[in-house]
Amino acid sequence: MKILVVGGGGREHALVWKIAQSPLVEKVYCAPGNPGMKELAETVHLAVDNIDGLCDFAIKEQIDLTVVGPELPLTLGIVDRFKAQGLAIFGPSKAAAQIEGSKGFSKDLMAKYGIKTAAYESFTDRDAAAAYIRQQGAPIVVKVDGLAAGKGVILAQTVDEAIAAVDDILVKKTFGDAGDAVVVEEFLTGEEASFFAFTDGKNILPLASSQDHKQIFDGDKGPNTGGMGAYSPAPVVTDALYQRIVDEVVQPTIDGMAAEGCPYCGILFVGLMIENDDFKVLEFNARFGDPECQPLLSRMKSDVVPVLLDCARGELTTKALEWYDRAAVCVVLAAGGYPASYSKGDVIEGIDAANAVDGVRVFHAGTAEQDGRIVTAGGRVLGVTGWGETVAVAIDKAYEGADKIQWNGMQMRRDIGQKALKR
Known part of the structure; x- marks a missing residue:
């Protein structure tokens, strides 16, 4: 098989590293890739948002499976474009990628299908958002509705800080079009964890637990980042909680997306806040976490390629993944x-x-x-x-x-x- 990985970050380097170990794979390409993966893959000078260029390359090189790393090409519809050309591709459609592309969409989905999450309201009007913040008080969370590279969440400790965040997003347009709307939600306490599951739109295959560290400084201080480190397994996700997350979050989400007419295929990333043996969903993402992908794939004993291919084909039959006991x-x-x-x-x-x-x-x-x-x-x-x-x-x-x-x-x-x- 010839496989193309789209992306150029740490997550994609880990995916290339794991995919290259498969006996099914004869050649790996990565676009745009990075210097660290050159021993494992041929890097291709195509940007992740160059959907036409990537599609033309996959046709020309007769790529058997494309694996999409970052969220941007997913929200731009790379999966729809490839499937229209009869190409196998791992990841959700443009409609399904809204689960990450719009915080409002994902919150409304959770509310509709009974998935526990923080209380929230969505706003496009600055004054309405400010009035809601004053009514709710602080601490409170302000989120950019669209994609913000992991930096669109402001944990405001005061009302003034929250309103300033709304002004940055809606008035000053600090995040561009991604900030056409904001989600203002309840501030949750506890310990964060990341939970991932492969899915073909119907069947699910959960991965081991993991935990990210979002803030820049020790002790979870300072501004949010794309992630400063991660580990797996995460002891905060007990065996009992693990099964509840599958039953109460992952399966209802996949069933709900199918019911909404946008079945979700690929990897579903659930960000959780856990406290006192209970949890609420912070957010969904439409791809592997970075850096959670690195420790997870380092622990995965199973060949990942058949799973990626089965998800892309809508034929996920694997019952469980094997993990190294480390x-x-x-x-x-x-x-x-x-x-x-x-x-x-x-x-x-x-x-x-x-x-x-x-x-x-x-x-x-x-x-x-x-x-x-x-x-x-x-x-x-x-x-x-x-x-x-x-x-x-x-x-x-x-x-x-x-x-x-x-x-x-x-x-x-x-x-x-x-x-x-x-x-």
């Missing part, structure tokens, strides 16, 4: 200044030394090649993933690898996985 932890190394403005082009040292550590794999995210050297090219630059028989060992491995890497201004959190240890 934990995995990914620590994200970010550029100085991220998630605000940051410099690019800084030379990175020590990647080979980190990869040489037993039980460590460095996944490239925001990197480029310049004069034969690897340089920074994004906010989140590398994801150092370590694994071991326990979370504690995996944490030690990940940081042993991370500490071998350096560039000017590099930053990372030092507390990835600590919540798991406390449990």
